[in-house]
Each structure stands twice: as C-alpha cells, then as structure tokens.
Amino acid sequence: MRLFRVMxxxxxxxxxxxxxxMRTALTMLGIIIGVGAVIAMMEIGTGSSDAIAKTIAxxxxxxxxxxxxxxxxGGIGFGAGSSMTLTPQDCDAIIRDCPAVKSAxxxxxxxxxxxxxxxxxxxxxxxxxxxxxxxxxDWTDMAEGEIFTDKDVRNSTxxxxxxxxxARELFQGSSPIGKEMRVLNISFKVVGVLSSKxxxxxxxxxxxxxxxxWTTIKFRVGASSSTSSSTTSSTTSTTSSPSQLYPNxxxxxxxxxxxxxxxxxxxxxxFTNVDQIVAAANSTVEIPQAINEIxxxxxxxxxxxxxxxDDFNIRNMTExxxxxxxxxxxxxxxxxxxxxxxxxxGGVGIMNIMLVSVTERTREIGLRMAVGARAKDILRQFLxxxxxxxxxxxxxxxxxxxxxxxxxxxxxRWPTETSVPAIVAxxxxxxxxxxxFGYYPAWKASRLDPIEALRYE
Amino acid sequence: MELIELKNIxxxxxxxxxxxxxxxxxxxxxxxxxxxxxxxxxxxxxxxLMNILGCLDHPTSGExxxxxxxxxxxxxxxxxxxxxxxxxxVFQNFNLLPRTSALENVMMPLSYTHEHVSDSEVKRRAEExxxxxxLGDRMHHEPSELSGGQQQRVAIARALINRPSVLFADEPTxxxxxxxxxxxxxxxxQLNVEEGITVIIVTHDPNVARHTQRQIHIHDGxxxxxxTSQGGxx
Numbered sequence: 265m266r267l268f269r270v271m272x273x274x275x276x277x278x279x280x281x282x283x284x285x286m287r288t289a290l291t292m293l294g295i296i297i298g299v300g301a302v303i304a305m306m307e308i309g310t311g312s313s314d315a316i317a318k319t320i321a322x323x324x325x326x327x328x329x330x331x332x333x334x335x336x337x338g339g340i341g342f343g344a345g346s347s348m349t350l351t352p353q354d355c356d357a358i359i360r361d362c363p364a365v366k367s368a369x370x371x372x373x374x375x376x377x378x379x380x381x382x383x384x385x386x387x388x389x390x391x392x393x394x395x396x397x398x399x400x401x402d403w404t405d406m407a408e409g410e411i412f413t414d415k416d417v418r419n420s421t422x423x424x425x426x427x428x429x430x431a432r433e434l435f436q437g438s439s440p441i442g443k444e445m446r447v448l449n450i451s452f453k454v455v456g457v458l459s460s461k462x463x464x465x466x467x468x469x470x471x472x473x474x475x476x477x478w479t480t481i482k483f484r485v486g487a488s489s490s491t492s493s494s495t496t497s498s499t500t501s502t503t504s505s506p507s508q509l510y511p512n513x514x515x516x517x518x519x520x521x522x523x524x525x526x527x528x529x530x531x532x533x534x535f536t537n538v539d540q541i542v543a544a545a546n547s548t549v550e551i552p553q554a555i556n557e558i559x560x561x562x563x564x565x566x567x568x569x570x571x572x573x574d575d576f577n578i579r580n581m582t583e584x585x586x587x588x589x590x591x592x593x594x595x596x597x598x599x600x601x602x603x604x605x606x607x608x609x610g611g612v613g614i615m616n617i618m619l620v621s622v623t624e625r626t627r628e629i630g631l632r633m634a635v636g637a638r639a640k641d642i643l644r645q646f647l648x649x650x651x652x653x654x655x656x657x658x659x660x661x662x663x664x665x666x667x668x669x670x671x672x673x674x675x676x677r678w679p680t681e682t683s684v685p686a687i688v689a690x691x692x693x694x695x696x697x698x699x700x701f702g703y704y705p706a707w708k709a710s711r712l713d714p715i716e717a718l719r720y721e
Numbered sequence: 722m723e724l725i726e727l728k729n730i731x732x733x734x735x736x737x738x739x740x741x742x743x744x745x746x747x748x749x750x751x752x753x754x755x756x757x758x759x760x761x762x763x764x765x766x767x768x769x770l771m772n773i774l775g776c777l778d779h780p781t782s783g784e785x786x787x788x789x790x791x792x793x794x795x796x797x798x799x800x801x802x803x804x805x806x807x808x809x810x811v812f813q814n815f816n817l818l819p820r821t822s823a824l825e826n827v828m829m830p831l832s833y834t835h836e837h838v839s840d841s842e843v844k845r846r847a848e849e850x851x852x853x854x855x856l857g858d859r860m861h862h863e864p865s866e867l868s869g870g871q872q873q874r875v876a877i878a879r880a881l882i883n884r885p886s887v888l889f890a891d892e893p894t895x896x897x898x899x900x901x902x903x904x905x906x907x908x909x910x911q912l913n914v915e916e917g918i919t920v921i922i923v924t925h926d927p928n929v930a931r932h933t934q935r936q937i938h939i940h941d942g943x944x945x946x947x948x949t950s951q952g953g954x955x
C-alpha cells in the first residue's frame with residue numbers, strides 16, 4: 265500500500281525531471297561539481313596525508329627506543345641506560361610476541377676511529393645491530409651493495425655497511441664495496457652503502473654511520489658496554505669496560521670460567537646484553553599499543569611484578585608523533601571545510617532552480633490540487649524531486665571525482681587513495697542537501713492556493 | 722434527491738481594511754443528473770460560486786450540502802479528498818500537463834487517490850475513457866500535438882477518471898472555435914444523458930447555455946433567476 269504510493273511519487277518526480285533535461289543537467293552540475301570536488305579532494309587528500317605520514321614515519325616518528333634502566337650503586341645513579349638488563353633474546357621476543365610492533369633490532373654502540381688507506385675518520389655512530397635495524401628506520405633502500413644477513417650476525421662476520429658520509433670521507437668517490445677498512449683496529453669488509461638520509465631533527469648527520477652485526481661489534485670490537493665476561497672473547501677489547509673501572513658495581517651473573525676452561529672453550533657461555541633495542545610500531549596510532557605490549561612482555565621476561573621496579577624505559581618520538589597527527593587532522597579539517605562550502609553552493613543552486621520551477625509550474629500545482637492533491641502531496645512531490653536531483657548529481661559527482669582522482673594519479677602521479685567513507689558521506693550529504701534546500705521551495709509550492717494557482721499566467 | 726444544496730452562502734474577501742462581499746446569500750439546489758448553466762457577467766460572482774461548489778474554496782457563512790453531507794467547514798485535506806472523489810473539473814485553458822502524454826494526463830488524478838488502484842486498472846480505465854471521448858488513437862500524443870478540441874476532450878476524460886458525481890466546466894468552450902465548441906458541448910450532453918452525470922457549466926455565453934436544461938443567472942452576488950429546479954432530467 266505504501267510502496268505503491270512511493271513508487272508513484274518517485275515516477276512523477278522522475279517524469280518532471282526528465283521533462284526539462286537541460287535545466288536538470290545544469291542544476292545537477294552544481295551538486296556534481298561539489299561532490300566530485302569533495303571526492304577528488306578526499307582521495308588526493310587521503311593519499312597525500314598518507315604520503316606525509318609515511319615521510320614523517322621515515323624520519324622515525326614510529327620508532328620506539330627501549331633503554332635499560334639506570335643502575336645505582338650505593339646511592340650513586342649512573343644515568344639512563346647504565347644497567348645491563350636488555351638482551352638480544354628480549355629483542356627476538358618483541359618481534360615474536362608484539363603484534364603492534366613492525367620490527368625491532370638490538371643495538372650495540374661503539375665509538376672510535378675508522379681508517380681506510382691513508383685516510384681516517386671518527387664516525388658519529390658505530391652501531392652493532394641486525395638487518396632489522398634498517399626496517400625499523402625505514403632505510404632499506406641501499407645505494408650500493410647489500411645488507412649483511414642473519415648468518416653474519418650469528419657468525420660475528422667482520423662485515424659492515426656504511427653511510428654516505430663515511431663513503432665520501434674515506435673512499436672519496438671510489439666504490440667502497442668489497443674494500444677492507446679498519447674500525448677500532450678491526451678490519452671490516454664493506455658490503456653495502458646506505459642511501460642518503462640527511463640530518464635528523466636535532467641536526468645530526470644520520471649518514472655518518474657504520475652498521476655491523478651486533479655480535480661483531482660486541483665481541484670482536486668490544487663496545488663500551490661489554491660485560492665482564494666479554495674480556496675473555498677471542499678479540500682484544502680496546503676500550504676499558506665499566507667492570508674494570510668499577511669492579512664492585514657489577515655482580516657476576518655466571519661463574520667466571522678459569523683460564524684453562526676458557527682456553528678449552530673458545531666461545532664460552534656469555535650473558536650478553538645490548539645497549540638498547542629499537543622497535544618500530546606498525547603505524548603512528550599503534551604506538552601506545554606497541555608500548556604496552558613491549559612493557560608487558562619485558563616485565564614478564566625480567567620477572568618484574570611491581571611497575572616501580574622496571575629495569576627498562578621506553579621512549580617514543582612524542583613531538584614528532586604529535587606533529588604528524590596534527591598535520592593529518594588539520595588537513596582533514598581543511599578538506600571538510602572546502603567540501604562543505606562547495607556542497608552549500610550546490611545546494612543553493614538546487615534551491616534556486618526549485619524556486620524557479622515552482623513559480624513556473626504554478627498552474628500545474630493548481631491543477632494537481634484541483635484534482636485532489638493535498639498540500640502534503642505537493643510538498644512530498646517537490647521534495648522528492650529535489651532529493652532525486654541531488655542524489656543523481658551526487659552519484660554522477662562520485663563517478664566524476666573518482667575518475668578525476670584516477671586521472672590525477674595517472675598523469676600527475678600524485679598519490680590518491682579511494683576513500684569509501686567519503687563516498688558514503690557524499691551520498692548521505694547530497695540527499696540531505698536535497699532535503700534541506702528543497703524543503704523551502706516545496707513548502708512554498710504546498711502553500712499555494714489552488715484558485716490563485718489555476719489562474720496564474 | 723438533491724445532489725447539491727446551498728443554504729444562504731456568503732463569501733466575503735478581505736482586502737486589508739475593506740470587506741468585499743462577493744456572494745451575498747445564495748440559496749440553490751441542483752438535482753442528480755441535471756445539466757445546468759451557471760451564467761453571469763464577469764464580476765458577478767459566478768467564478769467564486771463555482772470555486773465553492775467545486776470545493777476549491779470554503780464559504781464565509783452558509784451551508785453547503787453535497788450528497789447529504791455538510792461540507793462548508795471541512796479541512797483543506799478533506800476538501801482535496803472530495804475534489805478527488807466526487808468532482809471533475811474542465812477548464813477553459815484545458816490545463817493539461819505539458820510534455821506528458823494524453824494517457825498519463827488522464828491517469829494523473831488517480832495518483833492522489835487514497836484507495837489502492839493497481840497500475841493495470843488505472844491504465845485500463847484511462848484507455849476506456851480515451852476511447853469514450855473518441856481519442857483512442859491519440860493516447861500517446863502530447864498536448865502540443867493535439868488540437869484545442871482534442872485537448873479539451875482529454876481534459877474531460879481526466880475529469881471523469883475517478884467517476885465523479887458532478888462535473889464542473891469553467892468556460893469549457895472559451896478557447897475553442899464554434900465547430901469544436903459544438904462537439905465538446907455535445908459530449909457533455911451525451912455524458913449527461915447516457916451516464917447520468919450531473920454537469921454544471923459556467924459561462925457567460927447564451928449560445929452555450931442554450932444547450933443546457935436549466936440556466937442559473939447570477940447578478941451582483943445573488944441569484945437573479947433559475948433558483949429552483951425546473952423539472953429535473955428528461
């Protein structure tokens with residue numbers, strides 16, 4: 265019963281719209297352009313803000329630093345990172361058990377001179393790590409050569425990859441691949457050169473870097489945080505370890521093997537710690553979740569019941585993350601404002617034409633009333649006409665917008681991304697524009713006096 | 722049995738501070754199946770009377786009984802419903818919907834009928850009426866493709882689609898030449914005689930009024946003569 269009425273009203277509306285195709289097309293044009301612009305803007309906008317997010321993520325916004333806690337001895341604090349509680353196994357566990365973490369890598373730092381032939385240089389950073397480090401930093405594209413592998417890490421191979429600054433300073437334009445350079449007096453073969461990354465937010469040159477398997481840095485080069493037992497490894501440590509400087513600040517975790525045992529066993533069981541673990545969250549929004557997961561995991565692994573006793577700290581790039589999210593929200597709001605304005609303009613166009621149409625069709629309205637149309641029948645008819653106009657315009661606009669953004673991607677190579685919420689919202693908004701801006705003309709039509717309307721010339 | 726009974730109908734328009742009385746107490750009865758001409762010079766109030774009779778307007782005072790029901794005070798929606806069910810209109814300028822086929826024009830009033838009439842039934846009725854008015858071969862023509870006489874016949878078919886008890890024609894031949902006028906009037910007569918439909922024609926033309934059984938003259942908002950029925954249908 266109701267359905268047949270709706271169908272009939274819809275048919276009447278479609279007939280009225282079809283009767284004046286040129287005007288219908290021009291009226292819809294406002295909505296078509298409005299919705300089309302919204303869709304294209306949203307798609308380009310989403311694409312761009314995704315690209316911006318990726319760029320900022322590349323700067324390290326998604327990076328989390330896991331540092332060991334501060335060691336204290338007799339009331340004297342040693343500052344962040346001075347306790348030796350993080351292990352490479354912690355890092356493996358983070359990769360394995362934390363779904364919000366994209367990747368994680370242990371880090372062992374060293375500092376010293378790098379020498380190639382007659383040139384020398386003190387790199388800003390000498391890091392022992394795994395190949396995951398480059399995933400964490402979004403730095404997997406190599407300028408030349410390859411990244412060292414897990415096998416290199418297991419075997420403590422003396423290979424390294426170097427940043428652009430090192431390549432320039434030590435090798436002066438010639439390809440460093442396959443060359444032997446000495447880092448802290450240990451000979452390393454260069455297997456790869458990283459692409460340029462430039463300075464970080466603090467203005468420090470990120471290309472001034474040497475990356476090597478962490479086992480190599482830890483056990484062969486003897487990084488600053490080597491444990492008491494690392495002195496027994498086959499290579500000679502060139503730096504003095506804190507255990508030598510402050511013997512009583514360290515408790516021996518494992519029985520120190522006797523010299524005979526050490527001689528029998530070239531690679532004795534060692535408690536190895538790493539200086540820090542770097543991890544990357546899947547996305548900016550997942551950072552808090554990643555922090556929670558890592559915290560829970562490390563507490564479990566380190567058997568910590570009371571959060572006060574945490575022997576680690578997790579740091580994120582709050583400043584950068586905030587910048588990122590505020591950029592994205594600003595962009596979205598801006599687009600929303602533009603969208604709203606263009607839709608309002610389109611709606612005013614609809615209202616204008618509907619008013620003209622009501623005036624022009626005064627006689628028709630009078631006739632319809634004379635043959636039995638009630639005021640609300642007329643109201644409904646004009647309202648549905650406006651809504652059908654807007655919806656049709658909206659759908660054409662969506663096609664236009666999607667097509668436009670496709671062409672933009674195709675020819676200008678701007679990143680775009682199909683935004684389903686934008687499409688759904690456009691349909692809803694264009695229908696509501698029809699209702700809002702169609703209501704006044706429809707109401708005017710329904711208020712007409714049939715006698716006056718029939719006499720209207 | 723009287724189809725229409727008016728008792729002391731007055732209609733006054735209020736133009737700002739000035740009251741303009743148009744109808745000053747009309748008492749009138751029209752029986753079922755009559756063929757009546759409502760006559761009067763322009764400004765006499767005959768159009769206003771027709772608007773009230775046709776339920777397009779309500780009187781300022783007085784009683785209007787249509788088929789034994791007092792309807793001078795019903796709501797606008799109810800009047801619309803009455804127009805849809807009981808009354809058919811034929812206008813001087815035809816008032817057909819442009820760019821709409823003759824058949825669809827005829828079907829149009831049924832889209833405002835409350836009771837459900839199936840699409841096929843609507844079509845069947847409209848086609849039957851088009852055949853009745855002699856336009857069976859013109860159903861899918863638009864008004865602009867029809868002559869004046871044909872357009873007026875489409876309008877008559879449209880007025881009859883909901884089987885009204887009374888047909889109002891406001892100067893139905895005003896825009897037609899004398900030959901087609903005769904045809905249209907003959908059609909009214911035929912409908913009146915064969916179908917027993919009450920027809921009320923509003924006109925100022927005595928040549929048109931001649932075709933009817935009874936003439937009611939309005940002068941200055943009052944009935945000059947023809948107040949009572951002169952014997953009903955023949």
